[in-house]
Amino acid sequence: MTNCGDLGWHSDADGYRYIDRHPETGAVWPAIPPRLKTLAMDAAREVGASFEPDACLVNLYAAAGKLNLHQDHDEKDYAWPIVSLSFGNSAVFALGGRKRRDPVREVMLRHGDVAVMHGPGRMLFHGVKRIVSQTAPLTHPTIPAGGRLNLTFRRAA
Numbered sequence: 001m002t003n004c005g006d007l008g009w010h011s012d013a014d015g016y017r018y019i020d021r022h023p024e025t026g027a028v029w030p031a032i033p034p035r036l037k038t039l040a041m042d043a044a045r046e047v048g049a050s051f052e053p054d055a056c057l058v059n060l061y062a063a064a065g066k067l068n069l070h071q072d073h074d075e076k077d078y079a080w081p082i083v084s085l086s087f088g089n090s091a092v093f094a095l096g097g098r099k100r101r102d103p104v105r106e107v108m109l110r111h112g113d114v115a116v117m118h119g120p121g122r123m124l125f126h127g128v129k130r131i132v133s134q135t136a137p138l139t140h141p142t143i144p145a146g147g148r149l150n151l152t153f154r155r156a157a
């Protein structure tokens, strides 16, 4: 897990929050690549959302990686969407309701997919149940064998 943008999402013993520097090196996060920022803003606009991301969380999943059901609620304003880009192997994405115990449906997020959580979808519980091996159309040195790369663009502050 790492970040680019003015702010990066971080979790440690003190909890979850956005911070403006890498917690180990003290360096500022690298800028969000301009073309990806534009892509995220365009995707948001397509579903009637508008934002300028100041944070991009980079999640690299190993073949056995998963992400527990959660809501993204550390951002200042939930009117801003979250835009997710997926690369590498597909993920079985779990999409629930506004309560943790609501029923969950499964959506496949494939290489190149763009997902936007916005409006009534912004605060839905979600997670990654599993990564589906052998589904990546190409391999890349930054994605471990059988793994997946996900970028989520957020406006945190």
Ligand SMILES: O=C(O)CCC(=O)C(=O)O
Residues within 6 Å of the ligand: 057, 059, 067, 072, 084, 091, 093, 109, 126, 127, 128, 150, 152
């Ligand atoms: O990997 C994904 O598709 C989802 C990532 C996510 O929900 C998060 O980083 O908050």
Ligand SMILES: [Mn+2]
Residues within 6 Å of the ligand: 070, 071, 072, 126
């Ligand atoms: Mn999330």
